[in-house]
Amino acid sequence: MIKAILIFNNHGKPRLSKFYEHFNEDIEQQIIRETFHLVSKRDENVCNFLEGGMLIGGSDYKLIYRHYATLYFVFCVDSSESELGILDLIQVNSQVFVETLDKCFENVCELDLIFHVDKVHHILAEMVMGGMVLETNMNEIITQVDLQNKMEKSEAGIAGAPARAVSAVKNMNLPEMPRNINIGDISIKVPNLPSFK
């Protein structure tokens, strides 16, 4: 079973948190902080498994993580999961994120995750469900996600058009953002938008 999936950046800012066991919000934040603390102090070329962590710990549990550019993908799993299997899954996971988000944006980076956390959740739901791995086949995941997105678009129809237009206007300044540079969000300043109200 997977107990939690966390994605946070190099500064410990959560980009996605999915707990398959209930904790209250404060504890969740504590877990994220602690996990970040544990993971971030590790060198680049050490192994990707980590034991301990008081909150999520328990002897049966392990943290399995990968570090991509500015983001850490952390899975907390118990002994029924295969360590290498989960590592592969994270690989697939990030690939699927990249691939699906790529369809909406060119060159996915951390910013996309920040602004589309709901989409990321939906993708994740096709991969892991209730703490169990649902699908490992990347193509299958992408097909399902795409079909759902299509459905969403068709539902929006005419009624959605004005909203889309506005959001397009709002995003107009966004291309200026250095999308291709995968650095922490600190260096990127999103231009202030004129208020519409």
Next chain:
Amino acid sequence: MALKIVKGSIDRMFDKNLQDLVRGIRNHKEDEAKYISTCIDEIKQELKQDNIAVKANAVCKLTYLQMLGYDVSWAAFNIVEVMSSSKFTYKRIGYLAASQCFHESTDVIMLTTNQIRKDLSSPNQYDTGVALTGLSCFVTPDLARDLANDIMTLMSHTKPYIRKKAVLIMYKVFLKYPESLRPAFPRLKEKLEDPDPGVQSAAVNVICELARRNPKNYLSLAPLFFKLMTSSTNNWVLIKIIKLFGALTPLEPRLGKKLIEPLTNLIHSTSAMSLLYECVNTVIAVLISLSSGMPNHSASIQLCVQKLRILIEDSDQNLKYLGLLAMSKILKTHPKSVQSHKDLILQCLDDKDESIRLRALDLLYGMVSKKNLMEIVKKLMLHVDKAEGTTYRDELLTKIIDICSQSNYQYITNFEWYISILVELTRLEGTRHGHLIASQMLDVAIRVKAIRVFAVAQMATLLDNAHMLTGNTQRNGICEVLYAAAWICGEFSEHLENPMETLEAMLRPKSQEGNTDSTTAQEASQLMIDRLPLFVQSANLEVQERASCILQLVKYIQKLQQKDVEVSEEVCALFAGELNPVAPKAQKKVPIPDGLDLDAWINEPPSEKVDEKELARRREARKQEQANNPFYIKASPSSQKVYQETPGVEHIPVVQIDLSVPLKVPGLPMSDQYVKLEEERRQKERAEKKKKDKKKRKEKRSGRGKKHDSGPESEEDITPAHMVDIVTEEMPENALPSDDDERDPADPHKALDIDLDKPLADSEKLPVRSHRAAEVLKSPAEDEEGENVSSLEPKKKSSKEKREKKKDKDKDRKKSKEEKKKKKHKHEEKEEADLLCGQADEPAFQSEETNEVVTPPTSTSADVSDLDFWLSNAPVPSNTQEAATVAAAEAAPAPGAISVTTPDSEPEEPKDTEMEETKSSKHKKKKQKREKEDKEKKKKKKHHHHHHHHGDKGGEESVQNGTVEEEEPLPPMSNYCLLAENSYIKVAYDIQGNLQDGSQVVVSVIFENKCDSFLKSMEFNVLDSLNSKLQRPEGSGPHDSLTIPFQLPPGVSNEARFVFTVQSIIMPQKLKGTLTFIVKNEESSTHEKLDFKLHFTCTSYLITTPCYSDAFAKLLESGDLKSSSIRLEGVNMPFHHLLARICFHHHFSVVERIDSCASMYSRSIQGHHVCLLVKISSQTVSVDAKCDEPTLLGNVLDEIKQTFSQC
């Protein structure tokens, strides 16, 4: 209206959406909290609006804020509103929010039941999917109970996307509502063979998760998983299955034997590291379960260790880590094979990765021996010095202590060395483990009597240097050591060399623990009087108390001495007695004495005034009771320990210390010295022993049991420097030996420890709403009945209906009873002669009744015997004889068990009315029963006998089997038959029906590469007939061939599955087909073609379906079935083999077996019932068969005939 919508959406576009919120938060870095609180206010406003889109947008933002740690539970109701939107977009947002913040105590969850049910049955698969995903996160016991049946229905949904989600969520449902496990399990099991790999993987996932917690209930699935393991190509599934086998093997050693071969094959063939690693892990588990260490398994161990070494040597740190992890598992049972890789492991200790160092440390724990302990600890001490991080150093420290103290100090030959190691460890700065060191010091000093002199000396020095330890506040943790040191010095003060000095050291104001209950009496008194007042003012209460105690005592003694009263003996007596270590669980294990009620009032509740007399009487009574109560600690010194020996410790027989080690080591000892000394000592000892041995040989005297000739130094040869008498820990008398406190009572998995092999009782159904279609699993005949009802009354078949039916039955029964009553009257009027005719119709009635009530465990015992049968086929490389007998013992066929159980369960109805008549028949019945019971007992005895012989092999299920017949094990069977073969490739196939779809069969084809070349681009094509068609992917033409999704390296085989649709299944079919492939070797590649004929037998349309004998009887009585029969001559095999063959090759299941007669059942994919009655008498087998489709029956019988003509 339209205007309103447009207006709404125009309003909406000025609301912040999620992106705006995120952007806003990023722009307000300084006052983030303030910004978010204004946003939350906006969201609250938005939630008040009617427009669902606005609400959904607000909820979406809340989900984001929840991730940032804001509590959004106040919006739970709005989330439910959004969930119930009809639009997928909003529904999805709602369910996502719910999955993030709902939990069991969210009260609005109650409101969602109907909404979720609606979504589950939505025609849009994504609505269902989203609901399932959400539900998996917040399912509660109530939801689980209410929705279990709906989810179970979804497990057979036409879309694999829904099926796999439904299967997966069942695990959560089981956890919350354990009662659903048994009714749902058969369907879950079916899903293991689902044609869709995703569904299959989900089912494997769920069952593995279930089995991990309660493995014994899932043993009967082993053959199925075995089949999956050898056929599946999905690594994820394989890993899960292999992990599952790892959990099952400890319960069933025979399984392990069967597994070793395919696993080693996988280890050799797979390229996926994850799979390789799990295979190795499971092989290790198997080897552990076969701990008898059979010689031919050493190869497997070697293979594992060798593969692990490759992993450890890999540059990938992950593999290194996992290699070490797996190695530590081997270590437990086969330490020798790991020990040979000591170099590698010590090397890992120097790795830069802490995780890896820790794993290597774990391994060290098992690699020490008496011989190398000192050397290894020395190395670790070096690491301690080098380590930078405190956590790692602390870990090292605990590991050193663990290693040394393991199994009661088994490997320590020289405790002086150990004490000095401990003393050295106290010099570590800022460790957290002062307490650990202290407790070790105490433990060793108390339990190893011989070491006390040395320990006291060391502790005295330690106390002397206490300022070094306490000087720095950072070293606070180590102060605990001083407590131990002071305690040891005090308790064993007779060994003190210079008590005054030590006392001085102890009383130095800085040492925090004034634990000064020493026995130094008169000489010290003056000093104490001077110093103690200081402690009397200590802030520490305990110190204060003890100090004033001692102070008063000493003052008093001084007074007495001044009066020239001889008190020294009494003072000594004060401190006499020895404290023995108490086992950690001792307190818990004190049994509650009989008659002690802890909840009862000790005194009468104070209601009335008690007069003096009464009080006195009670006091007397209490005293009496106390005197008789052994558990009451009396004031009088009757206990044997106190005052037993006057000067205390001196009387304890302290063993002489080998003086080859100098007792006095100046200052703080360096443990290294001991290593050298130990070497010398050992050498000396060896020399001595050689001498002794020579002597021995001369005198031919049996020595102290040392049978080893001197040679290479072995473990036993190293005698400890001290004849150590390790005092065992004390336990209370009558301590309960049980160690049952391990399992957490709150563990949700405990509730899932359910026997899944028992047949379902009628009461075990998932709760169904009455107006809904009931899809409760039943034996097929009843199922059929339900379907008939539904076809009569379109759609709404109901459980009510069924209930009514039952009522009808009841009525019928009552009627018949009434008739009997009448008859009874008649009987009373008439004479005995009529009683006979009464009897005549009685048995018929009875049989009907038993049919009603008894549901014999067909499927169960079939399963169990299947497992035994399957296991007994295991290729057992050694001990074949034993295995054969075991197999014979275990492979007792199930039907016997049924015939025994049937009469056991008496009809439930009170039979007062029919008593009179049934008496005689009942007598008969009872007699039979008794006979059968006797038989069974005898058999059981035999069985137990077997068990004595073969240890605990077999486990519990063999006992359930009940009957034992001395029959030889079945020969191995395979359903795969050859399809075609040439010099390059061999193709075998098996056809299975698909239960979900009455018009589909799955053909599993195994391709085996026979040549040295690579086979690729394999394409499979079949010439469709009108009746049977190969299913091709959408968009391809009817004659296109299917590409096989893998390539075959030399010597490798793999399996592919093809789905065929068939219309009529009553006739066998042959389809012509071709397989084309490219043979590629280094020089050339050629195109090859292989023709084949695919034979769809009628048997392949049959599906093994368990059937209860009641349903079976009803089926036969119904009269819809046409009958036919065949005779087989010259069948020369035991009856149970015959049955097993029919079951295996023709997909039948045994309904009931009595002696040499058995009824069997199977069902075709289109729902035809096929019933067989098989009888054997002296090599002639007669098969009477009934089926609702005569053509099908004829063909099946022909096929059965053919099967037996072949052998």
